[in-house]
Amino acid sequence: EVQLVESGGGLVQPGRSLKFSCAASGFTFSDYAMAWVRQAPKKGLEWVATIIYDGSSTYYRDSVKGRFTISRDNAKSTLYLQMDSLRSEDTATYYCARLANRGGWFAYWGQGTLVTVSS
């Protein structure tokens, strides 16, 4: 069974940094691209970043480019999101998602971790 378990969210002040992770199991992690998707309170879904299977390429939405870094450790089957220079508009639940092979859609999702950016 595919499992994605996020951890490390919390309350952080504007301008500060936060890094959280997603532990994957139930599949060969190194075979799949992974992504982060977020959802602000009472709002819709928003793609944040994608990393391909071996970590050699990464993609970001414009509003987080230069502030967020997606990375992975295939030996540990773990996905990361480093968030710097946080803003109030980054407040959201962040979901880890596994992409399908050859298609770019999100086949499996984690339960999400809440990040609140506030002073």
Add this chain to the structure above:
Amino acid sequence: DVVMTQTPVSLPVSLGGQASISCRSSQSLVHSNGNTYLHWYLQKPGQSPQLLIYRVSNRFSGVPDRFSGSGSGTDFTLKISRVEPEDLGDYYCLQSTHFPPLTFGSGTKLEIK
């Protein structure tokens, strides 16, 4: 960026009835490889999203055949027949043809009439 327009915003339905959700894209979702990468998700209250339909009309593993997807080019539809209580929640379309970015529709809330 491709803009995905979903309608309606809210959809009251009777249990056992049928629901139809529309998703329109600002440009064609036909990829240069001939495939169309339009997908549908359901987010039940308090839960993470779950994949229902991928590539317009393919049901994901375990999804009942009450759910069906159709469409082409820029116009797509998700139909739910014989609506059950477990179908209630927020439905989103997603395009992955033109990447980056991946873009979602704004969502449709399916609720009991």
